[in-house]
Amino acid sequence: MKGTLTICCLLSLLLLQAATEEKEEVTTAPLRDRSHIDETLRLATEEKAKDYAAALQTLRKIYHTSIKPMEQAYKYNELRQHEISDGEITSKPMVLFLGPWSVGKSSMVNYLLGLHESPYQLYTGAEPTTSEFTVIMHGEKIRSVEGIVMAADSSRSFSPLEKFGQNFLEKLIGIEMPHKMLERVTFVDTPGIIENRKQQERGYPFNDVCQWFIDRADLIFVVFDPTKLDVGLELEMLFRQLKGRESQIRIILNKADNLATQDLMRVYGALFWSLAPLINVTEPPRVYVSSFWPYEYAPDTSKELFKKEEISLLEDLNQVIENRLENKIAFIRQHAIRVRIHSLLVDRYVQTFKDKMSFFSDADLVFKEIVDDPDKFFIFKSILAKTNVSKFDLPNRDAYRDFFGINPIASFKPLSTQCSYIGGCLLDKIEKAITHELPALLSSINSGKQPGLSSCEATGCGEKPKNRYRKN
Numbered sequence: 001m002k003g004t005l006t007i008c009c010l011l012s013l014l015l016l017q018a019a020t021e022e023k024e025e026v027t028t029a030p031l032r033d034r035s036h037i038d039e040t041l042r043l044a045t046e047e048k049a050k051d052y053a054a055a056l057q058t059l060r061k062i063y064h065t066s067i068k069p070m071e072q073a074y075k076y077n078e079l080r081q082h083e084i085s086d087g088e089i090t091s092k093p094m095v096l097f098l099g100p101w102s103v104g105k106s107s108m109v110n111y112l113l114g115l116h117e118s119p120y121q122l123y124t125g126a127e128p129t130t131s132e133f134t135v136i137m138h139g140e141k142i143r144s145v146e147g148i149v150m151a152a153d154s155s156r157s158f159s160p161l162e163k164f165g166q167n168f169l170e171k172l173i174g175i176e177m178p179h180k181m182l183e184r185v186t187f188v189d190t191p192g193i194i195e196n197r198k199q200q201e202r203g204y205p206f207n208d209v210c211q212w213f214i215d216r217a218d219l220i221f222v223v224f225d226p227t228k229l230d231v232g233l234e235l236e237m238l239f240r241q242l243k244g245r246e247s248q249i250r251i252i253l254n255k256a257d258n259l260a261t262q263d264l265m266r267v268y269g270a271l272f273w274s275l276a277p278l279i280n281v282t283e284p285p286r287v288y289v290s291s292f293w294p295y296e297y298a299p300d301t302s303k304e305l306f307k308k309e310e311i312s313l314l315e316d317l318n319q320v321i322e323n324r325l326e327n328k329i330a331f332i333r334q335h336a337i338r339v340r341i342h343s344l345l346v347d348r349y350v351q352t353f354k355d356k357m358s359f360f361s362d363a364d365l366v367f368k369e370i371v372d373d374p375d376k377f378f379i380f381k382s383i384l385a386k387t388n389v390s391k392f393d394l395p396n397r398d399a400y401r402d403f404f405g406i407n408p409i410a411s412f413k414p415l416s417t418q419c420s421y422i423g424g425c426l427l428d429k430i431e432k433a434i435t436h437e438l439p440a441l442l443s444s445i446n447s448g449k450q451p452g453l454s455s456c457e458a459t460g461c462g463e464k465p466k467n468r469y470r471k472n
Contacts (some may be wrong), residue, residue, distance in 0.1 A: 030296045030362040034114060036307075040314035041321070043180040048062075052325050059329060059440055060089050067336045070426045073418060074343045079395070079403050080214065084335060087157035092138075092186045092322045095317065096213050098238060100172040101192025104254040108223065108292040109136060109187050113179060116294040120175055122189060130337075132171045133209065134189040141175025147172030157182040161212065169206035184321045187347035188213055211241050218327055219320045220248045224269045231274050239278035249285040250316065251275070256306060264289070288313045325445055335437040341389055342409045342432050345400070346378045349416040352412075367409055371401050457467035 032190055037043070062085065070076070081410045094314060097105040105123035110293055113136065114302040114313065115121035123287045127383070135150070135158070147169035151162045159170065173193075190210065192200075214220065244248055251270060268289065279285065320327070349370065356366050357378075370377055374397055383389055419425040 003132075003270060004225050011307060016415060031116070031294050032296050034111075034294075034326070036311060037112065037114075037314060038309055041181060041184075055325055055441065055445055056090050059332060059438075060086060062433050062437050063089065063332055064442070065328055066429040066437065067332070069423075070339050070343050070430050071424060074346045074412060075407055076339050076342050076351060076404075076405060079342060079399060080338070082335075084332070085154065085159060087155055087159065089218065089332070091157040091329065092182075092184060093218040093320050094186050094188060094213070094216055094325070095219045095221065095320070096188045096217035097221050098190055098210070099193065099221075099252075100225075100228045100235065101194050103192070103223045103225040103228055103311070104292060105192070105267060106134075106189055106219075106220075108252075108254065109189050110292050111292050113187070114294075120177060131191050132173050133213070135172070135174045135193070136182065136187040136189070137174060137176055138182035138186075140178060142177045143175075145174035145176060147174070150174050157216070161209075162426055164204055164209055164212075168209060183438070184324075185317070188217070193232075193335075207237055208240065210238065214241055217245075217248060218324070219250065219317065220245065220252050221252050223252045223254050224271060226253070226259055226264075229240060229267065229270050229274050231278065236278060239275075243280075246279065246285060249279075250289040250313070251285050252313070253287060253289045254294070255291050256289045257301040257303075259448050260300075261302055272365050286316070300301060329438055329442045329445070334436060336430055336434050336438070337393065338395075340427070340434065341383070341393055342395065343415065343427070343430075344389070344414055345395070347377065348382055349374075349400070349404070350409060350412050350414050351407050352377050352379060367404070373402055393442065 068084075097109065099105055105122075110116055110121045110124070122136075147161075148166075150156055150158045150172060151160065151169055158172075158174075161169070190213070216394045222238075222242075251271070253268065259267060268287070271287070272284070288309045290309040291297060292310070297306055330439075352365055352370055356370065357363065370379070374380060380394055380397065383394070384391055415425075415427050418427065425428075
């Protein structure tokens with residue numbers, strides 16, 4: 001018995017010594033040169049940043065005067081649960097990090113920001129370490145911000161996160177610091193995906209929170225490492241949520257210097273094999289292969305390839321930063337198109353309901369027939385026939401059954417009555433924003449002109465607004 005205990009003690013001491021030596025080896029490993037990050041992202045130069053204040057003010061004005069009134073009149077936010085705040089309009093581009101646990105997401109953020117061995121570096125380790133959604137953003141001084149404070153501050157773009165409950169806000173944390181990169185972009189580190197049902201019980205709607213960040217991200221890094229290529233239910237759900245955002249997705253095969261070149265090629269093929277059923281697009285997303293942490297690449301590996309891949313990723317990130325205002329205008333315009341389509345559909349439901357009603361009709365039965373089979377009454381087809389709407393932009397028919405289950409049809413007015421002499425017609429205003437004001441603002445940004453709205457934007461210089469949907 002004593003001999004067994006002695007052997008166990010010796011083994012424990014040997015393992016402890018090996019772990020200590022390994023830790024010392026990692027700690028004393030030479031650090032990698034980071035100058036290419038500053039050069040690629042132009043952080044070291046003293047170039048004067050473009051003044052986007054006037055353009056953002058114009059964009060905010062267009063949204064509040066031409067788009068938001070239609071949103072409120074036809075309760076668009078209850079259909080898609082996407083309310084745009086002033087903080088979201090003026091926010092910096094958001095880069096979102098997703099992927100399985102312990103693949104190097106937090107290490108990558110630390111490396112890009114140069115936080116290694118600083119008091120505010122994100123905690124990393126071989127076990128699942130990040131249990132919070134961590135937002136790294138610019139601030140005048142280094143400080144942490146609690147989730148309840150971020151959600152309560154209307155000047156930030158995170159106030160809508162309150163709807164996910166207090167349990168989630170306790171898992172949301174912000175870190176502010178004065179950093180040149182964070183003056184241009186915001187990073188969001190997420191909890192790793194764990195394919196273990198007991199550990200999936202997080203106490204808040206994890207998938208819904210991920211969807212909120214996905215919908216607002218300008219660039220999405222999905223990180224893998226060579227040892228975690230298996231696809232489980234939670235990862236499959238994540239890629240379902242990424243559908244429609246393929247242009248923002250970048251796949252990162254991290255820790256690539258842990259493998260020999262031949263093994264790396266096999267892992268690269270296995271990664272595509274695993275992800276192929278989840279990404280149903282003709283052109284696959286860009287895959288970057290490197291090792292994103294502050295230490296030198298392992299010897300006898302493809303160092304030049306890894307360096308080029310890293311620079312390509314930084315150029316991709318810089319492209320998002322450079323086009324931040326153009327992307328914001330395009331996002332608001334896309335949102336306006338969806339609001340317009342929704343309003344036209346609700347108007348068509350209202351008109352059909354009024355046409356089918358008679359003195360002896362049961363209102364509930366009539367409207368149930370319309371909602372259950374809208375194609376019978378050509379509601380969606382009539383929108384395609386009368387307006388410049390693509391069939392690919394039409395929302396799901398079933399969504400309106402739930403929408404009208406919450407919002408009675410009697411609470412909506414026809415578009416023909418949504419006009420005033422001073423304010424104009426809601427439909428005309430949102431169409432003008434889509435076809436003229438937002439494209440003009442985008443052109444002024446590209447040409448370097450100071451953007452501005454004409455003085456006749458609201459009332460048409462005193463002319464009475466015309467509504468082609470009004471019945472004569």
